[in-house]
Amino acid sequence: MFARDKRLVRGILLAGLMWRTACATAGVNVLTYHNDKARTGLNTNETVLTPANVSSANFGRLFTHPVDSGVYAQPLVVTSVTIPGKGVHDVVYVATEHDSVYAFDANTSSGGTRPLWQVSFINPAAGITTLSFNDVGCYDVWPEIGITSTPVIDAASQTLYVEARTKEVTADGTAYYHRLHALDLATGAEKFGGPAVVQASAAGTGDGNDGIGHVPFSPLRQMNRAALLLNNGVVYMGFASLCDNDPYHGWLIGLARRRSRSAMCST
Numbered sequence: 001m002f003a004r005d006k007r008l009v010r011g012i013l014l015a016g017l018m019w020r021t022a023c024a025t026a027g028v029n030v031l032t033y034h035n036d037k038a039r040t041g042l043n044t045n046e047t048v049l050t051p052a053n054v055s056s057a058n059f060g061r062l063f064t065h066p067v068d069s070g071v072y073a074q075p076l077v078v079t080s081v082t083i084p085g086k087g088v089h090d091v092v093y094v095a096t097e098h099d100s101v102y103a104f105d106a107n108t109s110s111g112g113t114r115p116l117w118q119v120s121f122i123n124p125a126a127g128i129t130t131l132s133f134n135d136v137g138c139y140d141v142w143p144e145i146g147i148t149s150t151p152v153i154d155a156a157s158q159t160l161y162v163e164a165r166t167k168e169v170t171a172d173g174t175a176y177y178h179r180l181h182a183l184d185l186a187t188g189a190e191k192f193g194g195p196a197v198v199q200a201s202a203a204g205t206g207d208g209n210d211g212i213g214h215v216p217f218s219p220l221r222q223m224n225r226a227a228l229l230l231n232n233g234v235v236y237m238g239f240a241s242l243c244d245n246d247p248y249h250g251w252l253i254g255l256a257r258r259r260s261r262s263a264m265c266s267t
Contacts, residue, residue: 033227208247
């Protein structure tokens with residue numbers, strides 16, 4: 001099962017690499033899931049790929065890059081990114097279930113398997129890890145759960161927004177978190193005072209309520225699978241569940257940057 005997942009990971013990355021080779025000269029970015037807010041999947045600027053040239057005779061695998069876990073999120077692409085000390089690159093961004101984000105050159109493997117940069121949101125030595133299928137009692141995402149939804153990129157601020165899950169064990173017990181990270185496209189550095197912890201509560205007496213009229217967001221039970229959406233400066237995240245394990249609810253949560261203090265806040 002895991003071996004098949006690893007091959008799927010590489011196949012997803014290769015598809016992105018081949019696409020960029022074909023259309024990098026057109027300067028087409030892929031900033032969100034399926035190219036636009038309507039999720040059409042269309043590249044309306046395509047001028048190179050045709051049914052005639054996309055064939056086994058002249059279209060195929062170019063190279064591969066290994067990553068550290070399964071990839072459920074769609075890779076995204078930004079052209080002409082200046083990477084400090086490494087020049088200008090068309091970059092493909094890949095997020096994994098091991099809570100890693102990679103930036104690879106989209107057009108060449110001359111740098112070997114090394115990414116332009118890589119960041120990780122876990123620290124096992126400090127008790128910060130991804131979740132396992134045992135934690136959630138579900139095999140929908142296996143064997144670990146970290147970054148599942150497709151990130152979104154704000155080209156204007158050169159920021160990649162990505163939602164990551166962690167399990168954190170301390171002397172006080174075990175806690176689970178969803179966080180929205182804002183990463184610099186050129187370096188992977190955290191921006192805007194982030195990350196922001198995803199928290200919410202709604203009035204109600206539904207499943208999982210606190211007994212005093214509120215239904216809190218459960219960071220263990222809630223699952224962000226839908227791709228992130230950026231609209232009018234707000235990053236929207238949709239949550240449901242893994243395997244319909246109670247208690248869970250449908251949540252739509254938006255986070256926006258509070259410009260006066262360069263921090264992210266809920267809306």
